[in-house]
Amino acid sequence: MKCKKCGATAVINMRQHKLALCQDCYLEWVPERVQRTIEKSHMFSPNERVMVAVSGGKDSLSLWDILLRLGYEADGLYIKVGVLDGDYSEISQRKVEQFAAARGAHFDVVDLAAECGLTVPQVARLKRGRSICSTCGLVKRHEMNRVACDGDYAALATGHNLDDEAAVLFQNALNWATGYLARQAPVLPASHPRLARKVKPLIRLYEREMAAYALLRGIDYIYQECPYAKGATTLFYKDLLNQLEERSPGAKQRFYLSFLQARREGRLLPAAARDVDLGECTRCGQPTTAPGLCAFCRLWDTKKKH
Ligand SMILES: [Zn+2]
Numbered sequence: 001m002k003c004k005k006c007g008a009t010a011v012i013n014m015r016q017h018k019l020a021l022c023q024d025c026y027l028e029w030v031p032e033r034v035q036r037t038i039e040k041s042h043m044f045s046p047n048e049r050v051m052v053a054v055s056g057g058k059d060s061l062s063l064w065d066i067l068l069r070l071g072y073e074a075d076g077l078y079i080k081v082g083v084l085d086g087d088y089s090e091i092s093q094r095k096v097e098q099f100a101a102a103r104g105a106h107f108d109v110v111d112l113a114a115e116c117g118l119t120v121p122q123v124a125r126l127k128r129g130r131s132i133c134s135t136c137g138l139v140k141r142h143e144m145n146r147v148a149c150d151g152d153y154a155a156l157a158t159g160h161n162l163d164d165e166a167a168v169l170f171q172n173a174l175n176w177a178t179g180y181l182a183r184q185a186p187v188l189p190a191s192h193p194r195l196a197r198k199v200k201p202l203i204r205l206y207e208r209e210m211a212a213y214a215l216l217r218g219i220d221y222i223y224q225e226c227p228y229a230k231g232a233t234t235l236f237y238k239d240l241l242n243q244l245e246e247r248s249p250g251a252k253q254r255f256y257l258s259f260l261q262a263r264r265e266g267r268l269l270p271a272a273a274r275d276v277d278l279g280e281c282t283r284c285g286q287p288t289t290a291p292g293l294c295a296f297c298r299l300w301d302t303k304k305k306h
């Protein structure tokens, strides 16, 4: 198969785009697609500083690589949640360090055990009935927001790709979870002085495309999934969507991008589902929908009661 742009031997064939590309053209095509997404959704401008949440995985490291290649001032943030199985946290942190050192890029580390006294698996165990994955998500969102606000970053970027977003959309649509559907956007504006703008520049790229990008760019990332993510329902929905994609190339993309379009045009949800009243946490000052303490601060209260 030949590259559609230059005629050299293609290394990737994307049936969903009816596009085959050689290595050089592919490594140009990906950042161009990301740049178009950033502009189209007004994520951030060239003179704004961006913080990239990096886990050591292919998507977040590739996103950081792409933003640096595009000339953005992008710093990394690694949150050490303390997953000890198979040294998962240690290995992923090392991948981030090596990536940053090779590019002379700057990154911060939040060590949860050092700051709050417990790792995520430990605090989840104390909160009976709370899964490690949901605790981890809560802790990461809180800490990412805190560091992005304290560091005066214009935006906080995460490496969610199209497969991630389509799987979440599928799950939310199955439950008609209108509150979640209303908030599933490529850009969440900073609707409060203590909220960072959140952006997802990779939403137009398939997981397979991101894996190919990381491989062809020689990005060294942690291959294994987090040991706690095994059997996660998101993985099951991804698998279902891939079966659909197999029969109908582009189905995943149509499902997700038409949702975004309907959302943008206000054809989807009543205004009531979009507006939530935000108060401030009495301990950390971050916005919260609950009165008193935010969900993050309530986590650590459990510790004292037991
Ligand atoms: Zn080419």
Ligand SMILES: [Zn+2]
Residues within 6 Å of the ligand: 281, 282, 283, 284, 285, 286, 293, 294, 295, 296, 297, 298
């Ligand atoms: Zn709080």
